[in-house]
Amino acid sequence: MRRSPLPTRVCVTCGRSFTWRKKWARDWDSVLHCSKACRSHPVRDRDRSIEKTVIDMLRGRGPSDSICLTDVARRIDPENWKSGLEPVRRAVRRLVDQERVVMMQGRRVVDPDRARGSFQIRLVRD
Ligand SMILES: [Zn+2]
Secondary structure: OOOOOOOEEEOOOOOOEEEOOHHHOOOHHHOOOOOHHHHOOOOOHHHHHHHHHHHHHHHOOOOOOEEEHHHHHHHHOOOOHHHHHHHHHHHHHHHHHOOOEEEEEOOEEEOOOOOOOOOEEEEOOO
16 A cells, blocks of 8 residues: 555544645645535534444443444434434544544454445454
8 A cells, every 4th residue: 555645634524534735735734624525514512422322332342342334323313324324434434533443344444544335343442
């Protein structure tokens, strides 16, 4: 994997990493969002409560147990869980950035920037 020589940062909204661009040359230090879309959707109390739900669900299980993306979405809204998938994805990516959880696919830890489709979530082991 080739690493970009340009600085990168994790978006505070979607939890994906993004790379320095020339248009940010003057104010890179204050750039928190990867895109206009993320800038217009700041993290709200509801988003923080999704993060808390993920952690609470994991703490209720064994230390090496995992939960699935859809488990969380169903817990939050059993009827409209599909429309809740994207907010849960964002919350999990933010938790990965906080080094509280890892994303897994096929028993392997995956980079949140590269994971496609569904995934499992596990607490970071101490
Ligand atoms: Zn973003």
